[in-house]
Amino acid sequence: MRGESIVIREKCGIFAAYADNAPEKAYYSLLSLQHRGQEGAGITFWENGIKTIKGIGLVPEVFKGGIESKSSLAIGHVRYSTFGSLTEVQPIEVKCCNYKLAIAHNGTLTNYLPLREKYESEGFKFNSTIDTELIGVAFLKHYKELGDEFKAMEEVFNEVRGAYSVAILFDGKIIVARDPAGFRPLAYGEGDGFYFASENSGLRMFTNKIRDVFPGEVFVVEEGEIYSKVLKKLPHSHCVFEYIYFARPDSNIEGVSVYLARYRMGVELARESPAPGDVVIAVPDSGRTAALGFAHESGIPYMEGLIKNRYIGRTFIMPSGRELKVKLKLSPVREVIEGKRVVLVDDSIVRGTTIKRIVKMIRDAGAEEVHVRISSPPIRYPCYMGIDIPTRHELIAAWRTVEDIRREIGADSLAYLSIEGLKRAVGIEDLCMACLTGHYPEWAFDFEL
Ligand SMILES: O=P(O)(O)OC[C@H]1O[C@H](OP(=O)(O)OP(=O)(O)O)[C@H](O)[C@@H]1O
Ligand SMILES: NC(=O)CC[C@H](N)C(=O)O
Ligand code: SF4
Ligand SMILES: [Mg+2]
Secondary structure, three states: OOOOOOOOOOOOOEEEEEOOHHHHHHHHHHHHHHHHOOOOEEEEEEEEOOEEEEOOOOHHHOOOOOOOOOEEEEEEEOOOOOOOOOOOOOOEEEOOOOOOEEEEEEEEEEEEHHHHHHHHOOOOOOOOOHHHHHHHHHHHHHHHOOOOOOOOOOHHHOOOOOOEEEEEEEEEEEEEEEEOOOOOEEEEEEOEEEEEEEOOHHHHOOOEEEEEOOEEEEEEEEEOOOEEEEEEOOOOOHHHHHHHHHOOOOOOOOEEEEHHHHHHHHHHHHHHHHOOOOOOEOOOOOHHHHHHHHHHHHHHHHHHHEEEEOOOOHHHHOOHHHHHHHHHHHHHHHHHHOEEEEEEEEOOOOOHHHHHHHHHHHHHHHOOOOEEEEEEOOOOOOOOOOOOOOOOOHHHOOEEEEEHHHHHHHEEEEEOOHHHHHHHHOOOOOOOOOOHHHOOHHHHHHHOO
């Protein structure tokens, strides 16, 4: 796991296709998954072997030289590191047992360190510090013993704990798998080819015939044929934060529209914690949808009182200088705010940097009162399943009461959505909420080595 000083990072995006011009399709899909990772990007395709183009930076920067290959097999990745060095851009190539594969991974493994040690003590070599490599090594070890991709992945499911949606390019085949608890999302689409992406909004440009990959399901695409099996069934643990903040609002995960779930979070919040306001203002971007729901339910008009500089990325994931970036990123519309009682809605508070800065910004723009409403419960615990949420002492809500936080951020009132309200808004069971409740799904940690 990364060290104490590392700030929150989010998820990664993965892609795989068997289709005409698969590398080009990977490029377009990665563009639409860019919000899931902005540190680095890569595409691996098959041309009598594995060929990878990857680099640090955004998708258009990494591929500004274009991709000439017309291969029909490709996997791709956009990265936010949760484990290992920033330079280890994915897909990574893994060599083991006289085989070679390329792998793209979204998630974090919880038993990486002990399992890697066990493998090393058996003589297996690792060439990176990234947890993803372990899945590749374990897969190849078992493939050598069993000679079958499904059986090899079943062994991986038995050994490797934590969150992993993976796409593998191996021996002219594509293998795609989602961990048996289904922490991270993964979608499968069928049209003029076979497609996989972390979110279905990354596939709609190719097909509308899309479904979620089931937790514990494995796909093998070989010589134009596709095979799939659910190899392990466990209680599912879909990450609730995909609905709150991470995923694109136009995605649908497990049959739930991310947009509508966020809207309902705002409605629930307005019912639970009404606020005396003249205007509802969202913290853009991701606070917008819940603010609309809040405004609709409360009858208080919604206005754009904060304008976002669209050229500044998501600050949630920026390691340093966050205060300055928040200032650069957002500026107030004085005419909307002056003399008003403002209800300020955001989707989440992590360290509190953003909301503290914005409350001050809104006051400086002449607001009479600022009532903060947050469309998720307080984040009190770290995530070990793919989201690099800071250590507890960096989380503003880890040990503070809501009243302490209100004082700290300088708001006239503060309320968070309840766990029950959140569940009603998302509308499905089987959610992981460990960073909100401290109850970690058993499978992720229940291991002996
Ligand atoms: O408490 P903090 O540590 O400051 O982080 C919380 C903020 O970070 C996220 O937004 P972000 O700026 O990442 O992206 P967005 O533009 O998509 O909302 C989230 O929506 C909050 O606004
Ligand atoms: N955000 C992620 O899903 C990260 C995947 C992998 N653990 C890495 O660090 O690259
Ligand atoms: S702990 Fe939180 S961020 Fe991590 S998988 Fe669970 S719900 Fe998602
Ligand atoms: Mg935000």
